[in-house]
Amino acid sequence: MASQSSLSTLRAVSYRISSTPTKQLPALIPHVTALLPACKQLLAAPQDAKAKDSSDAAAAGHKFRTQLSTMLQDRTVEGRWAAVVLVKCTVEVGGHEVLQKCAPWVRGLLSILGRPDPPTTRKLCMITLTRIFILTRDHPTLLREVTTPSLPTMIATCLKVFTAGSQSLSVQQNPVQRALLQTMLECFTQLLPRHPTIFRSYQSQLQQLLVQTIAPTPSSSSQHIPALPCPACEAARRLFVQMHCCAPKSTSTEEWESMLKAVVTSIHRTADKVFRAVIEDWESVAGISSSGHNTHGTLESDVHEPKPDAIGLPGWSGLFAGSERMIGLLRLLSQFIRTPTVAAVGVRIGLITDLLNRLLSLTIPSNTEEAVTQASLRFNNQIGREERENLFVALPQIHAATIEVLEVLVERFTDAVHSTLPGYLDQLVWIVKAENTSDIIRASVYHAAIQLVEILGSSMTKTSVDALSQMIQLACGDLLHDSQATGASLDQANGKRNGGHTTMDISLGTAAAPRPSTSLSSGPVLAAYSLLPVLLGRISAQQISVSLRTLMDRMAVLHRHKEALLASALNPPVKKGGTAASSILRLLATSFPESLEVEGMLRPRMPVTRTGFPVDGDMASDEDQAEAIEDRHPSFPPPDPVILPQNEASPESRSAGAIVAGGELPVVPLGDETMDDGSEEVQQATFSEPHSSKDIANASRSTKRSEPPAGGSPSSHKRTRRDISAQPPLSKGVATPTVPHTAAAAIPDVPIAETVSEILIAGAGTETTPEAVLPQQPSAGSSPRLQVDVAGDMDDDDDFEVPALTLGHDTSDDEDDGA
Structure with missing residues (x-):
């Protein structure tokens, strides 16, 4: 069903065409053709649908088609040109419904093609007829009614243009022939594979025309x-x-x-x-x-x-x-x-x-x-x-x-041809050595080398790579000369802008290097620019000499070539000893900080950081999973209590990631300790200042939650959960341990117990009596504190947990004495 807007637009188009003088139609055509897509619903609607919809839609469509048929027979060149353009647009928009009624238009286009109209109008006629014949290919009825009787007439009319009063065809008799030649050949190229039997009758004439065009010799004497x-x-x-x-x-x-x-x-x-x-x-x-x-x-x-x-x-x-x-x-x-x-x-x-x-x-x-x-x-x-x-x-x-x-x-x-490619690569190198002064040779060799190196790069030996050294040096030389020319022009512009004083910014992050599409103007430079990342990425780094690799890296940095820098970082050079040389990854990250490829290279496996409050089911699922793992893997007997002095840290704690600032931050051993009698022994060592009663109460509640259920065996008791978090900001001048920013940002502030004495006070009424040797508390303003909370089931809203640092099983008497 045609909408009211399509009907209104088609009426407006018809009115604009009829009310505009013929001489002014070419200026109106761009505006009219822009409105025709809005009439697609009306033009492409079937005839029965139009009749059911309203008689107004059918009348508007009929009036528009009649206008185009009349314009194709107009006496002025402007009217016929406008009609050809409108027919082409209407056929594209209307589809099959318009093609069924385009037979009068095809006859009008063929008549214009035979007239001595300007070449522009006749080109448009060829293009429009070709499009109509292609669209009717899938419709046998239209093919029989429109294409079959009209295509021979079009071919004969086009070939008649190149017959200048004789039986022989020529393409150089007059400017009209040279103007229409390309369009006619392109149209025939589209139509001949689809209608070969129709073109068979004109094969000899086409052959006579093509032999003058496929390989001309204008220099022939x-x-x-x-x-x-x-x-x-x-x-x-x-x-x-x-x-x-x-x-x-x-x-x-x-x-x-x-x-x-x-x-x-x-x-x-x-x-x-x-x-x-x-x-x-x-x-x-x-x-x-x-x-x-x-x-x-x-x-x-x-x-x-x-x-x-x-x-x-x-x-x-x-x-x-x-x-x-x-x-x-x-x-x-x-x-x-x-x-x-x-x-x-x-x-x-x-x-x-x-x-x-x-x-x-x-x-x-x-x-x-x-x-x-x-x-x-x-x-x-x-x-x-x-x-x-x-x-x-x-x-x-x-x-x-x-x-x-x-x-x-x-x-x-x-x-x-894979087996012959190494030989052809050697021949290309030989040619570019002998004819390196020719720009077209350098550009052609670079383009061919891109294709061959893409295939052979990973299998090339050091001998074959050394043979490419001169070609690579030529490519880098073309890039260097282009950068020097571009830099000179930029320096002149900056000198005028800065009052004659030119400066050079060596920071890659702020250097405004021109894009390749604007700075690389010549063919060899464009080809060398495309060849550079292929050489850096496809050839093994062990096969490239240090000097040659350095030269290619310099050109990549000089041009801020993103693809080449990525290829160099992914395929880093190798020193003589087999160790990796310094990479240009830092320069790549500085030059393209917003690139997703660079970001993925810098952080290839960054873990996802949880933010916000967890869902109730998340904590339950974590606890169930931990319990299932412990059932499958029974825990070993816990180690003996170890209390470290203030300025001493065990190697195990340092290897687990504990960072001591200034050598004064104590390392706290944590572990699940279960005694033979079924009671739980909690070992904590911390150095902190006295806390408020509120903190002691929080510690008491957490200790009570950590008690095993009555009558339960030690083996069925869940593993004690321990959370370590950073203390609130310390006073100025106190060293703090280094913590990754992603983890630190996700650790919330929760009330936790800070000393073993507080836990003992809070849990005095329980059955389990923890035993610990507490060192003397340092004075205020000493080293930072490490806060430890021992709890059985966490009731807070935080789901982010840092794994506990557990010392290995050590029962040495010397360490106990030292503690």
């Missing part, structure tokens, strides 16, 4: 055409990979495999031409025949390829044009591996790795004289020095595209 934008080329490669869907159903897999092999073969043929200035030592293991080893034949003066290659790409001329063709084909190969297919296909990984080994085995020499003596790089004497130098200029771009193929291959087939 035989072709004077402007360079295509990279997004358009990427869209063409994605569509080319989907072309195998147009093959018959039983042969689509074979078509994909043959296309992949043709692409690899075309790259090898182009490399034979481009790499002819050097003599390669590469030998194919996948059965690829190469002419790069032929140095006896006569070579042509200019490197070129006059004939189309294996996949139908046109010829090229010039070494730079050949490198552009190789780069385009390598990116097409990456798209073949990255793009999912409709059916399962077989990938010849050996064919791809063989190509990678060939392209990565050739690097730029450090200098010409050294290159002549290198066994891995030999020059072809038939080729001049100019072409050889041009090859070394174009080689970093070729290597970057090759590394991209390696990244996609490892991402897709990690397990299948």
